[in-house]
Amino acid sequence: MTRNHTREDILSEAARLFARAGYKGTSLHDIAVAVGCSKATLLYHFSSKDALLAALVEPAIQELRALDTRLATLDGESARAAAVDGFVDLVLRYRRQVTLVYDSLQATEIPRFAGIDALSERLVRAFAGHSPDPVDDIAARVVLSGICTVVIEHADPDGIDLRDALTTVAERVLRPRTRQES
Amino acid sequence: MTRNHTREDILSEAARLFARAGYKGTSLHDIAVAVGCSKATLLYHFSSKDALLAALVEPAIQELRALDTRLATLDGESARAAAVDGFVDLVLRYRRQVTLVYDSLQATEIPRFAGIDALSERLVRAFAGHSPDPVDDIAARVVLSGICTVVIEHADPDGIDLRDALTTVAERVLRPRTRQES
DNA sequence: GTCTATAGAAGGATAGAC
């Protein structure tokens, strides 16, 4: 089918190794060994290690931008629900890339990622249902980042449906309170 | 007062830089420049880069173990509350170390950290109130890791009381449901 | 497209003067 099997192999192995040891913790040599080729081959397909990272994360970033655009047309409660569903779906489909977006923002300076901080803030606001309560804001941040970390670490999809569980948890935290304190 | 001002400076600057760029992403040269000394001085005070990391994280790990021990004497609901309060307190007091414990487990092999995975699992179980429901388990993981990430990123302690907010959020997710579905 | 060989920089760590 695809003739770029080497290119695909590189992307696949790089994703695996980056997710395990981090971007800085993975060398081109490591990737080359995993793929079964030389470092020079890696750099034939991708102009640099940074470029490899960018290629790896690009589709995830694009989908994140698409979600952001979609959310802009919604408001309040419906935006919150769409944000949760959309984000959980995205994170589950791009498990390995998620870690990278996290540590790559600090690890490298890839211009393509510009504007992602603002996007991230809009996502937090959507999770919070645009509530003015600071606690709702913190709740949104906890859930957002917690979902990322859990998906990263939860390698094995055993019995339970992770998507449902994550969505349920998010609803627990984010759904507007019906005043009932202890 | 303390005569080890250089040693303290090194620990302080290393904590700052490690938290910003990660362990692998920070070189001894970076730390030396920040402290205003040479690499050799760094390695006079700490036998290796790994040893510096260990010294930095050690107190946090010890307190984590202490919390774990304390929790072992409690059960169910009281254990859950104690776990949340204790953990939030710990994470807030060791903000910078938290990131390190996360990425150092993958970055380096420091024997002193042995057994921390099991400890971490016990903490998750305590957060979940030892509920057998898998969703409660996921909820505990989301909150636990979410709290860590939020504290790391939430550098500035502006108006709101982060401790109260985090505790409140944790209670929202973890407190046993009174059956009320949408 | 893939390789070997190698350049050139940066990393951690040591030796020895002060």
Place this chain on the structure above:
DNA sequence: GTCTATCCTTCTATAGAC
């Protein structure tokens, strides 16, 4: 205790043959 100088390794990236 702190420094400069140096060693050795590893890293990213390039050159050029096949």
